[in-house]
Amino acid sequence: MAITTAAGLSVTTVSTTQQAPLGFELTVPTANQGEQVWIYVQANAPGPGLVAGTVCARGAGAAAATFDVIPAPVTTGVNGVVGVCVTAIPDNSFGFIMKKGFCNVLAGSGTIDVDEAIIVGATTAGRADAVAGGGAGAAVQIGFGWATANAAAGNPALCYIHCT
Secondary structure, eight states: OOOOTTTTOOOOOBBBOOOOOTTTTTEEEESSSOOEEEEEEEEETTTTBBBOEEEEEEEEGGGGGGEEEEETTTTGGGEEEEOOOSOOOOOOEEEEEEEEEEEEBBBBSSBBBBTOOOEEEEETTTTTOOOTOTTTTTTTTTTEESSSOOOOOOEEEEEEEEOO
């Protein structure tokens, strides 16, 4: 069953014209993985735009007051992560990114391993790295998500994310 807004937008709708208020959240139930929460944004990512698996943050300056999102810079703290792009969104286009739920997240320069907390990558904007020393039982309260699968550098890992 596809969940859409009253206007017929689905989480995979991408458009060059704004179809909903920026910051609009859509909650979608899943069969066995809890709720997904999606947020409507505008991509501000020259070049390829936001590719699937990109960790997103708000833009700088005046853009930070809107839901104009960029690949999360390597200096982004956990509270600066808005969500993860699941369906590619070209630069200056509009669409939904996932704020909460299970999705693929692109690994940064290192590997992401199952049962590790994830943070914004230390060397590549828009990617994720495992929390140093983070594993089952470690103090990993600083992550925005948790890996449920392994991924080599540059590849997607299925993760549960929960972004503020």
